[in-house]
Amino acid sequence: MTGLDLAFATTGLITAAAAALAVTTRHVVHSALWLVVTLLGLAGCYLVLGAELVALVQVLVYVGAVVVLVIVALMLTRAPIGPRAEHTTGPAHRVLAACVGAGTGGLVAAVLLPTAARTPVRPGGSEELARQIFSTWVWPFELLSLLLLAALVGAFAVAGLTTSQEGTR
Amino acid sequence: MSLLEISLRSLAALAAVLVLPLVAGQAEHKVMAHMQGRLGPMYAGGFHGWAQLVADGVKFVQKEDITPAAADRSVFRLAPAVALIPYVIAIALLPIHPGLAAAEVPGSVLLVLAVIGVGVLGTLMAGWASANKYALVGGMRSAAQLLAYELPLVLSVASVAMAAGTLSLAGVVEAWTPWWLVWQLPGAIVFLIAATAELQRVPFDAPIADSEVVMGPWTEYTGLRFAFFMLAEYAGMVVMGLLFGILWLGGWQGPFAEQLGWLWTLLKGALIVLLIIWIRVSWPRMREDQLQRLAWTVLVPLALAQLALTAIGVVVTT
Structure with missing residues (x-):
């Protein structure tokens, strides 16, 4: 310890x-x-x-x-x-939520715990991280930013900020 | 590092947070007064009212500490500390002399930005927990403003970090050359504007404007807790001034930097603090929509353009 x-x-x-x-x-x-x-x-x-x-x-x-x-x-x-009363849920919901939480937790634990062994820690300096992100992981990184952009555009559309239907809003 | 050294360094940072904001506040009293053709506080302490802020402090201590009956007590009481502590941490990270900072960490540029971002929470907590509609409106205004100006602030600092090729404040100062004054000028302007907005000072004081929303999130506060918010504002001014001096004006670089480096850093910081005071005296308050338009349509594109310019410069020169 x-x-x-x-x-x-x-x-x-x-x-x-x-x-x-x-x-x-x-x-x-x-x-x-x-x-x-x-x-x-x-x-x-x-x-x-x-x-x-x-x-x-x-x-x-x-x-x-x-x-x-x-x-x-x-x-x-x-x-x-x-x-607030309206945010609280009934016992059925709570049990269900606890089950889902425990299930997810169990799943993650089942996947991660077998791999838990002493592993040498790679030095995680900012340079090493940047090299990894912009070489090995550059495509997932760019795809993620595209996803976020799509979400942003979608949010604009949902919020009704488009000018095409000015009269009907 | 021994325990004694750690406590000495912590005490030095705490002393800086307690003393430098007072100096900045006193400078604001006198500079504003002279710019507006009046005297300012003249009696407390004798010479040009130097003890005015000390007297204000004593007054704050004497006042009753009131928590409104309808307020969310714990959050209301915690908010001033959440607003002030980030600036204590930020000031501890600033290198003022070659090899001298209260706390030396590798990614200090990022850490300073991160803790300044946390300071917003104090204002939000105060605005919500006060159970006062002026406080809530002010809290929402400040949240919208701080979110909008956080992005250009971070982008302009990122440009400097990219130019220096390091995330350490001391490393940035070492990499600085006078040529940066031209090369990084757009980013510097963006940072100055965004920092003024982040501190909610005139002309960006819509969240706490007394003629609009009483005192915004601070409406219900009295005594020491209110004083903490004021201290946080002035400490923020000092932090932003020093940060500007370190990132864009070369920190301790100057003649006899080995001996007088600390003096250059403080002078450059003081210059920026004076500039922020000058801005306060010169410009009228901006409206909410003007604030948002300035952030999103001027500062963010400008900061991005500066980032591209820096990238070109770095690629060409290396």
Whole structure:
């Protein structure tokens, strides 16, 4: 048990606890804020594992942009202070959700745990990462950005920002 | 690194966060006053009212700490800390002298941007948890503004990182040459505008404009918690000024950099802080839609063009 092990266990525990709170709290905005703690904890995990760049990008993109977007969306719709009854679900739904969660978790564990052995960690500096992204993984990377662009255009279409049907809106 | 050294470095960063914003605030009092042909605070402390901000601090400490009955107590109380702490971390990362920063990390450029992005959350939490419609409207305004200006900010910094070929702030300073003043000029302008907007200072202060939404997300705050928000604003000004000096003006580079490097860094940072104050005095507030249009139709394309220009420069010169 080294210091790094301890640090990893701590950040992992914080991440798991915050994630559990994020899905169980009845305050909608609290849920988003617990998500922030979860993502920061995950960044901490990456940091302990030696992947600084991934950790920093995690904070920059997920905490700085995605979660802020989630909170803005909540504020724009309806996120009053205090617990809300309409967001809670019946026992049947909860059992079903727990089953799905446990199933997914079990599946991931079944796939990952057999591979869990001592493996030498490749030095994950930013240069090595950049080389990998822009050589080996360049096509998946570009396809992902295309997918995001398609989603963006789709969002525009759904939001009705096209000018062709000005009169009918 | 020993425990003593770690605590010394942390204390130095904390002292910088407590002292430099006060200097910036005092400079703002006096510079604004002289630019507007008036005196500003003149009595506190004797010489030109130098103790005015100390007196303000004492006043803030004496005030009652009120949490509105309808507010979400825990989030409301936590928000000022969430707004302030990112800037403490950011200031700790800035290298002010060759080989001297409170915390040296490899990807410090990214880390500074990341923690500044987290600071937005404090404003959002304050706006939502106050249970006040002015606070909520202000919170939404600031969220939209900060999201819009985060992108040009990151893109312009990315251009500098690309030109230097490193993600470390100290590495950027070492790679800097006077030629960058021309080559990276569009990115520098984008950064200055985006940084002013990120700090929600005039002319981008629609989220906290007192004549529109009282004080925006800070409406319900009093005493020390309000002072924390103000401190965060001025600390942010110092961080952005120093960051500009480090990334675009060559940080500690200058005559006798080995001995006087820290002085050059601070002077360059102070110059940018003065510029931000000057902008505040010179321009009227922008409307919400003008803010968004400026970010998305001017700054983002300009930052992308700068990125392309930098890429061409890097490819040609290497």
